[in-house]
Amino acid sequence: MSTLFETAVKGGPTMIPMGLLSVATLASGIDRAIFWFNLYRTEDQIAHRILAAARYSLADANQLAKEAGAQPIARFMQASLKLVNPTPEAFRLAMETASEHEFEKMEKGDKLLETSVALGPLLGLLGTVTGLMATFSSLDSSGAGGVDTGKTAAGIGEALITTAAGMILAIVAMLILRVCVSFASQQLSYFAKVGGELELIYRECWYEPRMEEQARARDSLERQYYDEARSESKSEFRNQSEPRDEARIEY
Numbered sequence: 001m002s003t004l005f006e007t008a009v010k011g012g013p014t015m016i017p018m019g020l021l022s023v024a025t026l027a028s029g030i031d032r033a034i035f036w037f038n039l040y041r042t043e044d045q046i047a048h049r050i051l052a053a054a055r056y057s058l059a060d061a062n063q064l065a066k067e068a069g070a071q072p073i074a075r076f077m078q079a080s081l082k083l084v085n086p087t088p089e090a091f092r093l094a095m096e097t098a099s100e101h102e103f104e105k106m107e108k109g110d111k112l113l114e115t116s117v118a119l120g121p122l123l124g125l126l127g128t129v130t131g132l133m134a135t136f137s138s139l140d141s142s143g144a145g146g147v148d149t150g151k152t153a154a155g156i157g158e159a160l161i162t163t164a165a166g167m168i169l170a171i172v173a174m175l176i177l178r179v180c181v182s183f184a185s186q187q188l189s190y191f192a193k194v195g196g197e198l199e200l201i202y203r204e205c206w207y208e209p210r211m212e213e214q215a216r217a218r219d220s221l222e223r224q225y226y227d228e229a230r231s232e233s234k235s236e237f238r239n240q241s242e243p244r245d246e247a248r249i250e251y
Helices: 002-010 015-054 058-067 072-081 088-106 110-137 149-250
Strands: none
Touching: 015 058, 015 072, 015 110, 015 149, 058 072, 072 088, 072 149, 088 149, 110 149
């Protein structure tokens, strides 16, 4: 640790922002590693349990998703399951909105990693320039031909250390970023697969019973209409027949 600190000191003032950025990158990498480990550890099991429950009871599936609310896939599925008898379009819209919200959480830290990838080489280049400036300033311009080898070596060391540190920072940040992006892409496909299965289950539970209910309601209205029409026709016939009988009696 002391050797690393001494090397960073030799890198000059440019190593201060680079060190802070390195610590932030490392912290972001650890945070993302914990997040993705917890996600993949139980995600598939929870999704299958909710889908299996949804085939028999949407209420039970909603309860399971609510209990597993710490998992993104559970929150994604509950967003539509908690709705009260929604249309299939509203069911899908709820899942799409929830997926966008979950993917925003999955992309947490990506901006910081992108910043490290971009600024790492630039800070290294800046350190290279300042190191070369220190090297040239150590040259004796008085004409005596003397050179301060200590300052020259320090300047060259600063240039090399900052360049290497900037490249290492950018490489590490790029590796972490690419892994996170790959995991997020896999989650996009997985969410689409699970969401499609859940929507098909809901359409089987919602669409056919609703059509049967509408058909029964239409038949009931038609029968009511015919009954009312018959009763009206009978009453009109009676009203028309009664005056004729009276007229016959008077005659």
